[in-house]
Amino acid sequence: MLKEWFSYLTTPYPAHLRRLGYLRQMIGLGSRYRRCRAAWQTHLDSTRRLILQAADAVPNRDRVLVIGSGLLLDVPLQRLAADFNEVVLVDLQHPPAARRQAKAHPNVRLAEADVTGLSHELARLSRDSLPSHLPRARPEILLEGGADLVVSCNILSQLPLVPREHLEGKLGFRDAAELDAFCRDMLRNHLAWLAAFECRICLVCDRTRRVVRSAGVVEEEDALFDVRLPPADEEWTWDIAPAPEIDRSYSLQHQVIGYRDFKPLP
Numbered sequence: 001m002l003k004e005w006f007s008y009l010t011t012p013y014p015a016h017l018r019r020l021g022y023l024r025q026m027i028g029l030g031s032r033y034r035r036c037r038a039a040w041q042t043h044l045d046s047t048r049r050l051i052l053q054a055a056d057a058v059p060n061r062d063r064v065l066v067i068g069s070g071l072l073l074d075v076p077l078q079r080l081a082a083d084f085n086e087v088v089l090v091d092l093q094h095p096p097a098a099r100r101q102a103k104a105h106p107n108v109r110l111a112e113a114d115v116t117g118l119s120h121e122l123a124r125l126s127r128d129s130l131p132s133h134l135p136r137a138r139p140e141i142l143l144e145g146g147a148d149l150v151v152s153c154n155i156l157s158q159l160p161l162v163p164r165e166h167l168e169g170k171l172g173f174r175d176a177a178e179l180d181a182f183c184r185d186m187l188r189n190h191l192a193w194l195a196a197f198e199c200r201i202c203l204v205c206d207r208t209r210r211v212v213r214s215a216g217v218v219e220e221e222d223a224l225f226d227v228r229l230p231p232a233d234e235e236w237t238w239d240i241a242p243a244p245e246i247d248r249s250y251s252l253q254h255q256v257i258g259y260r261d262f263k264p265l266p
């Protein structure tokens with residue numbers, strides 16, 4: 001806990017993203033990884049394997065974009081850097097550990113972008129200035145130069161989490177239907193944005209979140225807000241918080257799906 005506080009206070013991070021809660025989320029993810037490392041390994045290995053299979057199927061290897069690179073836990077950086085002329089890691093901000101890893105490869109570039117394009121606008125809202133209709137996603141442009149492979153790396157279901165928590169939890173936005181529409185739009189928008197790259201897309205994302213007790217699965221929620229996707233190439237379980245990480249009596253699992261060559265449904 002003390003270590004988390006220290007990181008929170010000392011990590012350079014843009015004020016508007018800090019205000020929305022992205023830094024807290026990133027530090028929390030790193031801490032949970034350290035506590036649950038063994039339980040996460042299958043998920044991390046499965047993601048890395050799928051990304052490499054997608055990369056192996058690409059004829060030209062000039063440039064690969066990895067969206068949601070984060071702490072680089074599930075990104076096979078070394079192999080991508082060896083196989084492509086340029087690797088572009090895209091995230092809101094790159095944590096110090098990822099910066100250190102990237103530095104070891106002269107052809108790895110760090111790009112900071114908000115792929116929803118919403119963070120500045122959301123950070124300006126206050127309890128007194130809440131609109132009845134929430135803004136819709138407008139990704140910051142990252143298309144110049146194109147790419148041979150784009151990897152959306154365990155980010156899709158994460159996109160609405162921090163914005164929703166900020167709007168609902170901190171600002172008291174109460175219209176649940178509007179919040180759901182806002183979240184669904186972010187997911188749909190991300191998929192449309194990926195499709196606009198006109199190259200191979202590798203997509204890895206959560207499909208459902210489950211609460212598991214000794215009797216079995218007792219609760220399951222759709223992590224994708226009813227956004228429909230085609231049948232996946234691979235599916236696996238991410239034991240994200242095995243008991244007693246959150247509570248002695250239950251574990252949290254995500255069902256993760258992966259596509260080597262993602263094409264959105266028409």
Ligand SMILES: C[S@@+](CC[C@H](N)C(=O)[O-])C[C@H]1O[C@@H](n2cnc3c(N)ncnc32)[C@H](O)[C@@H]1O
Nearest residue numbers: 068069070071072073074091092114115116154
């Ligand atoms: C669950 S993590 C993905 C795991 C990551 N690949 C790793 O190995 O640590 C989700 C990532 O998406 C990033 N993210 C969330 N919202 C974003 C946004 N609007 N634009 C860009 N990145 C975002 C977070 O900063 C985080 O690094």
